């Protein structure tokens with residue numbers, strides 16, 4: 001059974017029973033994706049007096065404390081609070097809608113003279129502005145970088161100078177009102193850039209004309225079976241009052257409902 005979703009005056013349809021999960025799980029231990037020198041996720045059983053928060057250890061319930069680093073441990077969504085000192089710049093305040101029309105685009109990063117691998121504006125632009133979906137401008141862009149190795153699920157990125165975006169691409173997305181950017185990389189910016197974070201600044205237009213509702217979601221993984229095209233995106237986050245939260249972006253194939 002299809003549900004309808006109106007967008008730009010058109011009745012699109014999607015199947016609520018056919019979610020495509022593009023998040024990575026936040027599991028404990030060293031086998032998970034990691035970047036920016038984050039400690040691995042850790043779950044700790046809570047003990048209070050004779051109570052033990054582990055059914056396996058004889059307790060009545062599981063009750064654990066979680067240590068995690070949103071920017072370093074897995075799929076996460078961030079707002080402009082990532083690069084701002086403003087106390088109100090928290091994701092729970094910035095992200096107030098959770099369904100968006102999204103375009104999934106696959107793109108190959110290009111080696112630069114200095115050895116960096118960079119996703120270029122011209123490659124993304126050519127994809128976005130061509131094909132059957134080019135006439136419908138989305139609210140969100142999901143970038144799948146090629147090659148799409150499954151090792152993206154477990155890669156240890158720290159110190160490897162991972163692929164990042166050309167700042168002009170972030171500028172283009174802001175100028176074209178793409179509010180939500182999702183990608184399978186640790187960051188839109190170079191791992192070590194002396195704190196410039198050029199693409200972050202360009203995407204949020206911070207501080208000159210800050211796009212306070214815009215978000216960036218990093219460390220997603222889009223399986224090969226999911227084809228480039230139009231989707232309904234459900235961007236789920238926790239209500240952490242922080243610049244970033246672990247997140248669970250879900251895609252639903254979007255059909256022309258006419």
Ligand SMILES: N[C@@H](CC(=O)c1ccccc1NC=O)C(=O)O
Pocket residue numbers: 036071186187188189190191192193194195196197
């Ligand atoms: N490239 C920045 C560091 C940076 O971007 C960063 C550092 C810690 C956690 C997350 C970061 N960026 C994520 O997008 C720098 O060199 O100062």
